[in-house]
Amino acid sequence: MKINIANEQDYSVITVTGRLDTVTAPDFEKECAACKETEAQRIILDFAALDYISSAGLRCILAMAKKIKKTGGSVMLCGISGLVEEVIKVSGFDSFLPIFENVEQAVRGEA
Numbered sequence: 001m002k003i004n005i006a007n008e009q010d011y012s013v014i015t016v017t018g019r020l021d022t023v024t025a026p027d028f029e030k031e032c033a034a035c036k037e038t039e040a041q042r043i044i045l046d047f048a049a050l051d052y053i054s055s056a057g058l059r060c061i062l063a064m065a066k067k068i069k070k071t072g073g074s075v076m077l078c079g080i081s082g083l084v085e086e087v088i089k090v091s092g093f094d095s096f097l098p099i100f101e102n103v104e105q106a107v108r109g110e111a
Contacts, residue, residue, distance in 0.1 A: 003031045011042045013103055017049040020057030029060050041073025044106045048079025053087050065097060074098075078106045 001024035002017040012035040020028055035043055045061065047053075065075040078100040080088055088094055100106035 011044050013044045015046040019052040021054040022056040025056040025060050041071050043075045045077050046079050050084050053084050076106045
């Protein structure tokens with residue numbers, strides 16, 4: 001798994017490449033911890049290059065979303081497709097996390 005964190009306007013954009021599973025979830029949490037402490041508190045998870053996500057990855061996203069929401073922030077997903085999209089939808093994450101096609105649309109808030 002590879003993680004890249006960048007700032008775009010008032011957002012922290014976290015791009016994840018590879019697999020987000022039991023093995024990589026602790027690294028994901030550690031890398032994302034710094035974003036949760038920034039003033040922006042608006043996070044876009046760009047999963048366009050994510051090949052696989054397990055329940056461990058979903059738990060990380062859920063924990064992040066809960067912490068961010070308590071401080072008035074938000075977490076959005078973009079670029080999901082294939083198996084990752086299926087897992088996100090079957091797990092019901094699409095019911096409480098907005099999903100966009102790409103980062104640009106997420107920043108503009110356009111579905």
